[in-house]
Amino acid sequence: MKISVLGSGSTGNSVLLVANGTRVLVDAGLSARETARRMSMLGEDPNSLDGILITHEHGDHAGGLRVLMKDLDCPVFMSAKTRDAYVGERRNVTSDEPRRRSDALRDRMVEIDSGHDFRIGDIDFHPFTVPHDAADNFGFTATHDGVKVATLMDFGHITTLITERLRGCAAIVIESNHSRDMLKTVEHYPWELKQRILSRLGHLSNEDIAEWLLDGFDGQAQHIVLAHLSQRANNPYLAKITAESALQERSPLFAGDTEIRLSFPKEATAWIEV
Numbered sequence: 001m002k003i004s005v006l007g008s009g010s011t012g013n014s015v016l017l018v019a020n021g022t023r024v025l026v027d028a029g030l031s032a033r034e035t036a037r038r039m040s041m042l043g044e045d046p047n048s049l050d051g052i053l054i055t056h057e058h059g060d061h062a063g064g065l066r067v068l069m070k071d072l073d074c075p076v077f078m079s080a081k082t083r084d085a086y087v088g089e090r091r092n093v094t095s096d097e098p099r100r101r102s103d104a105l106r107d108r109m110v111e112i113d114s115g116h117d118f119r120i121g122d123i124d125f126h127p128f129t130v131p132h133d134a135a136d137n138f139g140f141t142a143t144h145d146g147v148k149v150a151t152l153m154d155f156g157h158i159t160t161l162i163t164e165r166l167r168g169c170a171a172i173v174i175e176s177n178h179s180r181d182m183l184k185t186v187e188h189y190p191w192e193l194k195q196r197i198l199s200r201l202g203h204l205s206n207e208d209i210a211e212w213l214l215d216g217f218d219g220q221a222q223h224i225v226l227a228h229l230s231q232r233a234n235n236p237y238l239a240k241i242t243a244e245s246a247l248q249e250r251s252p253l254f255a256g257d258t259e260i261r262l263s264f265p266k267e268a269t270a271w272i273e274v
């Protein structure tokens, strides 16, 4: 199986999973054009996608979906609650976007829920609930030929369920949104926004990742890709060093050879093969 984070950050998120000829996009937060461009640069034809999974309705995860669906004919997998929130009329917005979204999803949507695994081509998907202020946010593990990978973003804290689901993964794409100290001192954010990000339904911090790496991580993943880094309240090198330091602090008994990688808002990562 191979993975590329096509783009990640508050401006748009999308992850491409490929196994044995099956190609699946997790989230469509980049524009349709950028999604196609970045897939092509990796040598993948967007028209060959077998499915698109949507984790939750926020614009940085689903904002490119409607236009992307016009160009492609693959099904879209999302929960009923996420669909309703995605399509739903927003206050103070008088546009026909809700109707367009609803039309685009007609006959194309496959309903999923956090209690039921499903399969797309040669990849098995196992959705699970993650705590975020969206209608019904999911993380996913995906398995093919005995190899398991995970992708999860936009969650405020690591639950017991998340720790369990991440065990045995060979590669993990996980949010490392902000440095708590940097977030507190960012000038441009109103207090309410800072509270939202820091809350248990907000976004995961570098420090949260470090705690998980010390106490919850099973040491099995060869690759951990840090995702959804804030451009104002984080620094890529700080995020990477915080995670690497935590790995080094682990007891030698649990030392592994996990590599920490970064993902980027404006370019896709190289393929990560497991």
Ligand SMILES: [Zn+2]
Binding pocket: 009, 010, 013, 058, 060, 061, 153, 154, 228
């Ligand atoms: Zn997000």
Ligand SMILES: [Zn+2]
Binding pocket: 056, 058, 132, 134, 154
């Ligand atoms: Zn979100």
